[in-house]
Amino acid sequence: MNLFDVYPVNPIHIVRAKGSTLWDADGNEYLDLYGGHAVISIGHTHPHYVQKITEQLNNIGFYSNSIEIPLQKQLAQQLGEMSGKEDYALFLCNSGAEANENALKLASFHTGRKKVIAFSKSFHGRTSLAVAATDNPSISAPVNKTDNVVFLPFNDEEALSQAFASYGEEVAAVIIEGIQGVGGIREASIPFLQLIRSLCDQYGAVFIADSVQCGYGRTGNFYSHDYAGVQADIYSMAKGMGNGFPIGGIAIAPKFKASYGLLGTTFGGNHLACAAAVAVLDVMKSEKLLENAKTVGNYLLEELKKFDKIQEVRGRGLMIGIELPAELASVKKDLLFKNRIFTGEAKPNVIRILPALNITKEIADRFLDALDERLKA
Ligand SMILES: Cc1ncc(COP(=O)(O)O)c(C=O)c1O
Numbered sequence: 001m002n003l004f005d006v007y008p009v010n011p012i013h014i015v016r017a018k019g020s021t022l023w024d025a026d027g028n029e030y031l032d033l034y035g036g037h038a039v040i041s042i043g044h045t046h047p048h049y050v051q052k053i054t055e056q057l058n059n060i061g062f063y064s065n066s067i068e069i070p071l072q073k074q075l076a077q078q079l080g081e082m083s084g085k086e087d088y089a090l091f092l093c094n095s096g097a098e099a100n101e102n103a104l105k106l107a108s109f110h111t112g113r114k115k116v117i118a119f120s121k122s123f124h125g126r127t128s129l130a131v132a133a134t135d136n137p138s139i140s141a142p143v144n145k146t147d148n149v150v151f152l153p154f155n156d157e158e159a160l161s162q163a164f165a166s167y168g169e170e171v172a173a174v175i176i177e178g179i180q181g182v183g184g185i186r187e188a189s190i191p192f193l194q195l196i197r198s199l200c201d202q203y204g205a206v207f208i209a210d211s212v213q214c215g216y217g218r219t220g221n222f223y224s225h226d227y228a229g230v231q232a233d234i235y236s237m238a239k240g241m242g243n244g245f246p247i248g249g250i251a252i253a254p255k256f257k258a259s260y261g262l263l264g265t266t267f268g269g270n271h272l273a274c275a276a277a278v279a280v281l282d283v284m285k286s287e288k289l290l291e292n293a294k295t296v297g298n299y300l301l302e303e304l305k306k307f308d309k310i311q312e313v314r315g316r317g318l319m320i321g322i323e324l325p326a327e328l329a330s331v332k333k334d335l336l337f338k339n340r341i342f343t344g345e346a347k348p349n350v351i352r353i354l355p356a357l358n359i360t361k362e363i364a365d366r367f368l369d370a371l372d373e374r375l376k377a
Pocket of ligand 1: 096098182
């Protein structure tokens with residue numbers, strides 16, 4: 001059987017990893033500034049993480065949600081503390097798309113309404129509602145298309161106010177990334193996030209903060225939306241949550257009423273996934289990774305702004321976009337194949353930096369030196 005060929009693959013076979021270093025089958029060393037797409041939060045094969053998952057696997061890897069799994073409660077408690085949302089409730093699932101799917105569904109159950117407001121260049125995942133709220137018609141199948149989702153221009157306060165004025169009573173949810181990832185590292189402005197909060201309050205709609213890529217400490221705040229000083233009703237999360245172990249979740253404000261059958265999952269919240277997520281939070285706390293994300297992130301942002309060939313540097317903490325002119329389109333590829341540095345990209349010409357939250361200034365400097373070399377080439 002062949003693999004279903006739906007994404008391009010680099011001819012690199014990574015066999016081992018530690019921290020932000022990767023090695024291929026020939027022993028070549030690579031630097032990971034991509035974190036496997038914002039997933040590696042505490043570094044590859046962190047000893048505490050390996051130990052906790054190994055111990056858990058030797059005890060029990062999986063049983064269904066029909067029994068008590070105290071690790072779920074431990075995870076909810078640590079997450080509540082770390083994110084400063086102690087009074088929120090946690091529902092666990094397996095991926096970012098699933099987290100958004102559940103968030104949108106819950107908003108619709110809660111309000112009894114159907115309309116969802118999403119924004120230009122948004123990406124919320126590939127399941128049915130998540131992809132319907134994603135601004136990319138090419139990945140939406142005919143069956144996913146729905147009139148229930150309305151796209152408005154990102155950061156356009158006027159358009160948002162007008163939309164609520166004309167059909168606000170029908171809106172179940174507004175979903176927004178604090179910093180758009182796939183859309184090219186674009187920050188939602190503080191007044192825009194504040195306006196979403198006040199319009200959702202006024203019209204009884206649900207504010208969903210998609211924190212799948214920009215969350216989990218990556219920007220130096222636990223959820224990137226926190227910089228606007230407003231509370232969302234639901235935060236969706238995944239990626240960095242399990243440092244590579246598949247896990248997602250939604251943090252749900254106290255006003256939502258839970259009832260049996262409202263949401264459900266076979267794998268969500270399983271023993272192994274919870275052990276991985278608890279280990280991640282342990283390390284994030286003990287190694288002060290949010291502070292490190294801010295410090296090293298600020299350093300990178302400042303240094304990147306000194307390159308005159310870069311058109312624009314955007315982002316916060318360790319979620320950084322480097323916009324290059326069209327003639328430098330090969331830089332990302334050259335960083336990988338000539339300097340052995342993994343970075344991410346956003347079309348058409350943005351390099352995305354999404355490393356582990358414990359990268360050091362020394363690693364940041366290695367990246368900056370390599371970029372300097374590429375931009376001079
Ligand atoms: C902002 C955002 N939301 C949702 C998703 C979907 O997550 P997943 O691929 O885990 O389903 C992604 C993935 O890139 C994302 O960046």
